[in-house]
Amino acid sequence: MLVHICCSVDSHFFLQRLKEDFPDEKLTGFFYDPNIHPYSEYRLRLLDVQRSCKKLGVALVEGEYDYERWLAAVKGYELEPEKGARCEICFDRRFEVSAKMARKLGEKRMTTTLLVSPKKSWEQLLKTGRRFAKEYGVEFVPVDYRSGGGTQMQQQISKKERLYRQDYCGCLFGLVQQREQQGKPADELFSPLCGSVLPGSIEERLRMYEKRLELEEEGRGYRIVRQKFLNYRLKLGWVRQKKETLPSYILPYSTMKRRYTKGRVEEQSEGIGWFNREEIRLITLERYNEIAQSAYESVSELLYAPMPSETDLKVRESVGLGLWDLSPLIVLERIPEGNLEIFIESEIYPDVREKLVVL
Known part of the structure; x- marks a missing residue:
């Protein structure tokens, strides 16, 4: 089964449940998220997904970061709210590419970790997943791991495994809207030409999580703490x-x-x-x-x-x-x-x- 992966917070719990429910199924993770911006955020999420899949013993394939094509696809829908028409176009793109990859790899089934996210529309995902799976000759598996306390269990596992918890969906336009509602600058979009690492920036977090991997490989203990600052x-x-x-x-x-x-x-x-x-x-x-x-x-x-x-x-x-x-x-x-x-x-x-x- 090909499993489209959006982030480790969703995928770790989702893959664990899939392994329990489909013990005879060989799972292949497919990280394909051309909507994520900036690229440093994409790298950070991929880094954590790689760590998660390694822990779970799941093979991982990285898709193309074709951000320009994604931008062209959602042109005219920049101001749509989350769960609106822009998200539907975004799902179309990710499901179509995932279905193509499933067929290329010879997989008979496909699903997506987006299904477990409480911020995504279940109806949108179900409709889009089934449409593209049918078009490319694979079966779409719509597992429901949100209900029955699934969301709470997902959060607990995320804490226990010390996964990277992003605070926006990944989309440039969703980020700007969210920061405007919060009355905060979208500082994720600040990237100096000199390449310096700004305090509280994605680049700073990326370096920290890279260092975390080094510590884990060396078997050294660590804590990740949150710090309020100006x-x-x-x-x-x-x-x-x-x-x-x-x-x-x-x-x-x-x-x-x-x-x-x-x-x-x-x-x-x-x-x-x-x-x-x-x-x-x-x-x-x-x-x-x-x-x-x-x-x-x-x-x-x-x-x-x-x-x-x-x-x-x-x-x-x-x-x-x-x-x-x-x-x-x-x-x-x-x-x-x-x-x-x-x-x-x-x-x-x-x-x-x-x-x-x-x-």
């Missing part, structure tokens, strides 16, 4: 003088009340300049290098290969900006004389991140 995302920022944009690096937790201001440096000392607006401080690249123990030759180099965020926080503290200080701190090649224009659009918000504690 997160920060820089959306846009620049410094200009006489209409010319100066290379600038804006450190984390730099915020401005009105986003834009115009003024000049009132005084400077030892590579630090005090601006006369918005409590802004400017720091030379030379002073930054001294504090961060780095060797950047230009601000542009710093922009495209920055230090870890922890280092930037230490730099802030070293120039007198303490733990709760949200004053902007900006790195420039030198402290300029004359008028400057500064624009910073950023967001600070309560968030939760996962941390790996090695025992």
Whole structure:
């Protein structure tokens, strides 16, 4: 039986039940989720599914991440709510590809772990699964593992197995709608060109779960704990003088009340300049290098290969900006004389991140 897999939280419990109910059936997992965005989230979910299937002794096949085709398929349905028309198109795509894979592998039956998700429409899944299974000559197996306390048991197993519990379905459009309802930024979509790992980001979680696998292979104990913290995302920022944009690096937790201001440096000392607006401080690249123990030759180099965020926080503290200080701190090649224009659009918000504690 080919089992289409969407995520480990659904698949682990689902596969366990399938093994119990179909003891003579050889199960093959098929991870096919072109709707998941961004790609780092796709990699994270695949990583956890691989771990889960290995534990259960189930072979796993990875499908193509054809995200562009998925986008084309749901064009015009971007604003549909979850369980609406966009989800139906998404199911069509995943079921059709899964049915093709089942036939290619010589499987006579197919099913999907989507059936166990309480956030998915059972009727939609049943209708779509049967249609494409019939079209490609395989049997669709519509098992119901939600009822009879199944959902509660699934949650317990997920906790026990320490599976990655994502907090959105995976779809870009569903994510944006969900974050708007929560009044939070969709920070999953923030991905700096420099490739740096932002606090609380998917990339940070991916690194943590990769490290978790290493610990398990070494037989070392660990805990995954959740931590509340104040997160920060820089959306846009620049410094200009006489209409010319100066290379600038804006450190984390730099915020401005009105986003834009115009003024000049009132005084400077030892590579630090005090601006006369918005409590802004400017720091030379030379002073930054001294504090961060780095060797950047230009601000542009710093922009495209920055230090870890922890280092930037230490730099802030070293120039007198303490733990709760949200004053902007900006790195420039030198402290300029004359008028400057500064624009910073950023967001600070309560968030939760996962941390790996090695025992």
